[in-house]
Amino acid sequence: MPMEPLPDLSTLSLADIARLAQEKRLPPVAQWNPDHCGDSEMRIARDGTWYHQGSPIGREAMVRLFSSILRREPDGSHVLVTPVEKLDIVVEDAPFVAVELRSDGEGRDRTLTFRLNSGDLVTAGSDHGLTLRETPDGPHPYLHVRGGMEALIARSVYYELMNLALDEGGERVGLWSEGAFFALDGLT
Numbered sequence: 306m307p308m309e310p311l312p313d314l315s316t317l318s319l320a321d322i323a324r325l326a327q328e329k330r331l332p333p334v335a336q337w338n339p340d341h342c343g344d345s346e347m348r349i350a351r352d353g354t355w356y357h358q359g360s361p362i363g364r365e366a367m368v369r370l371f372s373s374i375l376r377r378e379p380d381g382s383h384v385l386v387t388p389v390e391k392l393d394i395v396v397e398d399a400p401f402v403a404v405e406l407r408s409d410g411e412g413r414d415r416t417l418t419f420r421l422n423s424g425d426l427v428t429a430g431s432d433h434g435l436t437l438r439e440t441p442d443g444p445h446p447y448l449h450v451r452g453g454m455e456a457l458i459a460r461s462v463y464y465e466l467m468n469l470a471l472d473e474g475g476e477r478v479g480l481w482s483e484g485a486f487f488a489l490d491g492l493t
Contacts, residue, residue, distance in 0.1 A: 346358045347362075348397065369424055402421065403457070412481060417429040419462070429448060433450065446489070
């Protein structure tokens with residue numbers, strides 16, 4: 306069964322984005338507690354590429370499917386979980402990458418919606434915060450996705466965010482989305 310192509314984010318209204326996000330019903334992985342079954346022999350690289358036994362998974366539909374059953378455990382590890390099995394998966398940084406941005410409105414009325422490499426749409430707000438973390442190779446921006454999992458914001462998307470913030474010229478370098486302010490200057 307072929308997957309539908311992803312809609313062009315730039316052509317969607319906010320209502321369309323909200324509807325698509327609602328329609329995307331994820332499996333209730335938080336409710337599934339099967340016994341641990343072993344290792345999936347899978348890895349999600351820092352750039353968001355999924356690998357199985359060292360080879361990239363080339364089928365986008367498979368990556369989307371696996372991302373829907375991904376869960377972060379209380380100890381910070383990640384697993385692929387179904388009602389009957391739980392398998393470890395290595396995540397080098399964040400399990401998702403925010404690869405596209407849609408900004409609507411200005412100032413406190415702005416809404417920032419991100420498309421993830423999994424095809425999911427996530428709108429930044431009180432439940433989906435933006436954070437900037439200092440790492441050995443510089444600051445990295447992240448978007449909370451779900452269940453303690455984050456998306457690393459791709460460099461080009463981060464530059465787009467920073468340009469929006471600098472153009473806005475507020476007291477702090479940052480942006481509003483869904484009524485929440487997110488500082489992008491590294492200060493807390």
